Amino acid sequence: MPLLTFASPKGGVGKTTLAANVASELSRAGCRVMALDLDPQNALRLHFGLPLRERAGFTHILPQRPDWRSCVRETPAGIPLLAYGAAGMHETIALDAAVTADPDLLLQPLRDILATPEIWLVADTAPGPSPLLEALLRCTDLLVTVLLTDAASVSLIPSLERGGMLADEWAAQAGVPSRFVLNQFDPRTRLGGVILDAARQHLGDRLLGVVYRDEHVAESIAAQKLLADYASASKATHDIAAIARGVLALMRSAGQDGPETEAARA
Ligand SMILES: Nc1ncnc2c1ncn2[C@@H]1O[C@H](COP(=O)(O)OP(=O)(O)OP(=O)(O)O)[C@@H](O)[C@H]1O
């Protein structure tokens, strides 16, 4: 079943927030979703109500070839999680080197998970390029690159037009479908409008969605809750639900079966 990967060239743009909440919306639409955290920050778990003090994980022990089934953690939010796990700097560097030398350390369990009927895997990644992301892209069905609605993103847009950037470029080479989300859009600022126009013009239908800047997002993370559970009527909740519907439509057109729900048909 499908693997959906969230990535970005820049850090702090909303990858983890979107990965967690799109996973939640897909689950609400009837998909059997599992989340995978490939970022040593371990932040994905916070959205699912799992405290950081829990050290167990999956990604950081990949060189030990763990059975992924025994590493899946049920979470208070109801989305099963394969966490990164607590790892120091040396362990993280050693893991990157191990996966560079042998990408199958990640690819083998991924293929096994994706062969499981019905599971939709949603992966969160560390910012920028990494050996884990490079391996992940080989199994990815849809890459979602998150861009912030800020001045630095404006400067990146021309490079998008020239053929991509980082993960998006690799995805193009590997023939992986790739889409973009503009996050933290603020319609009250002039720059926000300029960036949105530029993104629409340059990305066309590769712009999967726009998420408004919304204080409920930060509050939901502080409350260790999914956004839809914390503020179901918020603007960002609606924006993210629309992105999940877009994902379902794309996966369906690619031949991946989704649940027959109203959300999927919309
Ligand atoms: N739409 C939004 N509106 C308001 N705040 C947001 C929105 N999206 C994300 N944020 C805030 O932006 C910050 C960064 O979000 P997040 O941790 O998801 O980014 P990230 O890309 O995963 O970061 P990193 O690169 O460090 O992994 C968080 O404090 C989050 O609450």
Ligand SMILES: [Mg+2]
């Ligand atoms: Mg993150």
